[in-house]
Amino acid sequence: MKPLVRNAALSSYVELSQSLGADPRALMKRVGLDPVGLAVQDRWISGVAVTELLELSASASRCEDFGLLLAERRRFSNLGPISLVLREEPDVRSALALLVRHERMYNELLRSRLTEVNGIATVKLGLELGEVREARQAVELAMGTFVGFLRVFLGARWQPVSVCFTHGAPSEPAAHRRYFGPVVEFDREFNGIVLYATELDTPNKMADPLLRGYARQYFESLAVTADATELDRVRELIEVLLPTGRCSIEQVAGSLGVDRRTVHRHLTTSGETFSSLVNATRTQLAEQLVANPRRSLTEISGLLGFSAPSAFSRWFRDRFGTSAREWRACRAAEAPVPN
Known part of the structure; x- marks a missing residue:
């Protein structure tokens, strides 16, 4: 890199x-x-x-x-x-x-x-x-x-x-x-x-x-962790680019100053693909965002880089086995009641 x-x-x-x-x-x-x-x-x-x-x-x-x-x-x-x-x-x-x-x-x-x-x-x-x-x-x-x-x-x-x-x-x-x-x-x-x-x-x-x-x-x-791996850098850029709606391997490669083949090669060495990293990043962010009742699901859809709320809904159900609304309600029910 x-x-x-x-x-x-x-x-x-x-x-x-x-x-x-x-x-x-x-x-x-x-x-x-x-x-x-x-x-x-x-x-x-x-x-x-x-x-x-x-x-x-x-x-x-x-x-x-x-x-x-x-x-x-x-x-x-x-x-x-x-x-x-x-x-x-x-x-x-x-x-x-x-x-x-x-x-x-x-x-x-x-x-x-x-x-x-x-x-x-x-x-x-x-x-x-x-x-x-x-x-x-x-x-x-x-x-x-x-x-x-x-x-x-x-x-x-x-x-x-x-x-x-x-x-x-x-x-x-x-x-x-x-x-x-x-x-x-x-x-x-x-x-x-x-x-x-x-x-x-x-x-x-x-x-x-x-x-x-x-x-x-x-x-x-x-x-100890100052020398971030190429995988770490790609993850960070995915997180930054998702809300912009321009999270592509070409955009990530451009930010790193290399071509897309170089990014592919480094990800393959780590046993990852660009799609797998995008999904993993979205999953981590979705858990944080959906658990927050102050954020609307439409807003979260945009923050995760989906073109429409319907696309986010389908992805969430495939990933978590339930709808985002049901998942949020379940988390709220499990939350401890303050004294």
């Missing part, structure tokens, strides 16, 4: 695009992404599609610094569950090392490395797309996000020694200088952030030593 990124990579994308006069939904459709799914930040989508989307958005809005403007809107929590642990690390070095070491928990495209030589620390960043394509905006988004991360610990006015990009300078670098400071350099041999090594020793004022053990324990439980 091609590398994926969390939906959080596009946090505030719709708002920024609209403010610059671009049509975010039309642009997302061009690269096979669904704006509806962005509401769930922990879902995974194609990293290549996100990279292409950022380039298209920069062109459509005539904004060379689109990726950087998106980075400015980042919040610490956009990193996902790992942010809870980073807050409790004792100093900047420990937090940064943890962020670098577990980068695949929030972005499978990213390749970062921290080095220290002669009192100078360098964070080098790269993107592993698996193919050759323009990625200027994605690189600037990643660099801006890392600088923003460091400012959480070092203060909003902190500036690095230098910020280096391998690509050329924009026609107007004012936004880069405003965000990074006067030390931004282009046409360099690497993408990275240079700072004084002593700054890494800065204590983390947010940290609570009593909470660090709990945060680490929580993080380790997540890290």
Whole structure:
């Protein structure tokens, strides 16, 4: 499978695009992404599609610094569950090392490395797309996000020694200088952030030593399952796409950045088919939704991706051996009476 990124990579994308006069939904459709799914930040989508989307958005809005403007809107929590642990690390070095070491928990495209030589620390960043394509905006988004991360610990006015990009300078670098400071350099041999090594020793004022053990324990439980299998990813996408009425293997393949044959191959290896996963997901969701008396059966039919309530009724009876209405009544009768 091609590398994926969390939906959080596009946090505030719709708002920024609209403010610059671009049509975010039309642009997302061009690269096979669904704006509806962005509401769930922990879902995974194609990293290549996100990279292409950022380039298209920069062109459509005539904004060379689109990726950087998106980075400015980042919040610490956009990193996902790992942010809870980073807050409790004792100093900047420990937090940064943890962020670098577990980068695949929030972005499978990213390749970062921290080095220290002669009192100078360098964070080098790269993107592993698996193919050759323009990625200027994605690189600037990643660099801006890392600088923003460091400012959480070092203060909003902190500036690095230098910020280096391998690509050329924009026609107007004012936004880069405003965000990074006067030390931004282009046409360099690497993408990275240079700072004084002593700054890494800065204590983390947010940290609570009593909470660090709990945060680490929580993080380790997540890290064990961080490398989601292809089967897990397909299941997640089915759950997201069902309510849209566009839950097809083609749509899932597009979200993963592969073709349908690749999805078929991975499912076959796991002893599954696309239809079996759709049915299993629908069954799990139906049990939760039908048990809730506040939801109408017509509404549930749509949430499960059926074209009409009659189709949902037939499927439910085949799956559960009774009608949805009867099943709901039976569950209600079995529920304990509150004292």
